[in-house]
Amino acid sequence: ELKVEQNPLFLSMQEGKNYTIYCNYSTTSDRLYWYRQDPGKSLESLFVLLSNGAVKQEGRLMASLDTKARLSTLHITAAVHDLSATYFCAAGTSGTYKYIFGTGTRLKVLA
Amino acid sequence: KAGVTQTPRYLIKTRGQQVTLSCSPISGHRSVSWYQQTPGQGLQFLFEYFSETQRNKGNFPGRFSGRQFSNSRSEMNVSTLELGDSALYLCASSWNRDITNYGYTFGSGTRLTVV
Numbered sequence: 324e325l326k327v328e329q330n331p332l333f334l335s336m337q338e339g340k341n342y343t344i345y346c347n348y349s350t351t352s353d354r355l356y357w358y359r360q361d362p363g364k365s366l367e368s369l370f371v372l373l374s375n376g377a378v379k380q381e382g383r384l385m386a387s388l389d390t391k392a393r394l395s396t397l398h399i400t401a402a403v404h405d406l407s408a409t410y411f412c413a414a415g416t417s418g419t420y421k422y423i424f425g426t427g428t429r430l431k432v433l434a
Numbered sequence: 435k436a437g438v439t440q441t442p443r444y445l446i447k448t449r450g451q452q453v454t455l456s457c458s459p460i461s462g463h464r465s466v467s468w469y470q471q472t473p474g475q476g477l478q479f480l481f482e483y484f485s486e487t488q489r490n491k492g493n494f495p496g497r498f499s500g501r502q503f504s505n506s507r508s509e510m511n512v513s514t515l516e517l518g519d520s521a522l523y524l525c526a527s528s529w530n531r532d533i534t535n536y537g538y539t540f541g542s543g544t545r546l547t548v549v
Contacts, residue, residue: 427476
């Protein structure tokens with residue numbers, strides 16, 4: 324059964340610093356998604372990663388996928404307060420249409 | 435265009451009661467999935483509906499059920515409510531079962547409190 328783990332669970336960082344959130348999954352998965360959730364709000368789709376070595380960037384966020392290591396990373400560059408949110412990864416396998424979410428990483432960017 | 439609409443936004447129920455939550459997907463989206471979000475367990479998959487049929491089910495007791503109508507709108511029902519059912523229930527829709535290109539579009543959720 325597919326399991327997804329994220330770390331860290333909580334991350335408090337200074338503005339301007341860089342950091343990485345890790346997402347490990349337990350069995351073969353050919354697609355990986357990253358979502359953002361602001362407090363009291365719903366989830367917003369950030370990135371879709373479909374192949375080994377895939378890298379996508381949007382502003383200060385960059386996501387990558389290593390299917391051999393069963394690892395995806397979300398890298399934050401020069402963090403700003405607006406990035407404070409909870410970030411989730413989700414893995415799935417084509418044909419099953421069932422997506423398992425990680426525990427989430429609550430990011431707080433301090434001014 | 436309108437997003438995924440969930441009603442009601444907030445609900446307070448008493449233990450033992452039952453509740454029905456509604457989800458209207460984005461127009462044209464035919465797949466609807468439901469997730470339960472709690473601080474302790476995170477986001478857990480409940481079920482997925484496509485073309486009025488349940489295609490996938492998570493590890494929840496039979497008290498949790500759902501259905502999908504011909505217009506793709508979906509409802510989920512929880513019977514004999516327990517305190518542990520207090521959670522944010524999120525509905526997510528997609529064009530078809532394969533969310534490869536865009537991922538899900540989530541609704542704002544229904545926050546259920548069981549007292």
